Structure formats: C-alpha cells, structure tokens
Amino acid sequence: MNKLQFHNNKVLKLTNVLKYKILIDEESFDLNVAIEQMQSYIKIKGAMQIGPLIQYTRTFINDAGELDMEIIMMLQCNNYINSVEQPYIMESVVRVPNAMYCRYNGPEEKLKFAYDKIQLEAFENDIPLKGDSYTIFVDRDEENETITADVFMERSDK
Numbered sequence: 001m002n003k004l005q006f007h008n009n010k011v012l013k014l015t016n017v018l019k020y021k022i023l024i025d026e027e028s029f030d031l032n033v034a035i036e037q038m039q040s041y042i043k044i045k046g047a048m049q050i051g052p053l054i055q056y057t058r059t060f061i062n063d064a065g066e067l068d069m070e071i072i073m074m075l076q077c078n079n080y081i082n083s084v085e086q087p088y089i090m091e092s093v094v095r096v097p098n099a100m101y102c103r104y105n106g107p108e109e110k111l112k113f114a115y116d117k118i119q120l121e122a123f124e125n126d127i128p129l130k131g132d133s134y135t136i137f138v139d140r141d142e143e144n145e146t147i148t149a150d151v152f153m154e155r156s157d158k
Contacts, residue, residue, distance in 0.1 A: 010101035
C-alpha cells in the first residue's frame with residue numbers, strides 16, 4: 001500500500017458545509033465533544049451528515065505581529081441548513097480550484113508527512129502556496145491504528 005499518493009493540481013469541492021471555528025485559547029475545549037455537538041446540530045436541523053470530518057487550517061500574522069492559527073472543523077450535509085445559529089456558519093459550496101493534494105495512509109501521528117510532501121513538492125517546483133490546508137479524515141482503522149486522510153493545500157500561482 002502506498003503511504004503517500006501525490007497530485008500537483010486537484011479541485012476540492014464541498015457542498016452544504018457546516019463550519020465551526022475552534023477557539024484554541026479555551027483550555028477546557030474537547031474536539032470530540034465539539035464534533036458530536038455539530039453532528040447533533042445537523043440532526044436537530046433535519047439534515048444528515050454526508051462524508052467524513054474536514055479540518056481547515058490557516059496560519060496568519062495577527063494584530064500583535066505574531067504567527068497565529070485558525071482551525072475550522074467542517075461537516076457536509078445532505079441539504080443546506082437555513083437559519084444557522086452561532087457558533088456555526090453554513091456555506092452552500094466551498095471550492096478550492098487549484099490545490100496540491102496528498103492522500104496519506106498510516107499512523108495518525110505521522111500525518112504531518114503528507115503536509116511535508118506537498119510543501120517539498122511546492123518548494124522543488126517553485127509553486128507558491130497560500131498557507132492554508134484542508135484535511136479530510138477519510139477512514140480510521142482502529143485495529144491497525146492507521147488512518148486514511150486527504151490533504152489539500154491551495155496554490156497561489158493560478
């Protein structure tokens with residue numbers, strides 16, 4: 001089994017996306033609880049979750065001039081949810097037309113190699129990246145303690 005499968009130019013298209021921005025400063029934050037709450041919210045609104053969890057990560061320079069990070073968890077739904085309340089945001093389409101892509105198969109703690117692979121390919125081919133990433137957690141094999149994840153990083157050259 002290939003642990004890393006790379007493609008230089010892929011399109012990521014997500015539809016009916018419920019978003020939740022994680023506030024990293026909260027010490028009592030529990031990601032699993034937040035995901036369960038998102039899934040419950042989708043059901044309460046009469047929709048169904050379609051597909052796996054998606055994590056969007058973006059780094060930026062904050063007002064204090066320091067490197068900061070934004071993390072948004074996303075779940076796709078079978079239909080658009082109208083009148084979404086805070087802390088959630090609903091988008092009908094999230095489209096990343098020009099992304100470098102890597103599928104990763106292996107232990108979760110080594111997922112960083114997928115990001116490294118994309119960054120190395122971008123560096124070697126002089127391809128500028130926007131500095132954000134979408135990680136789709138496709139599958140989890142509890143028995144073998146491995147995951148399958150798709151990582152997309154948007155290019156800024158097209």
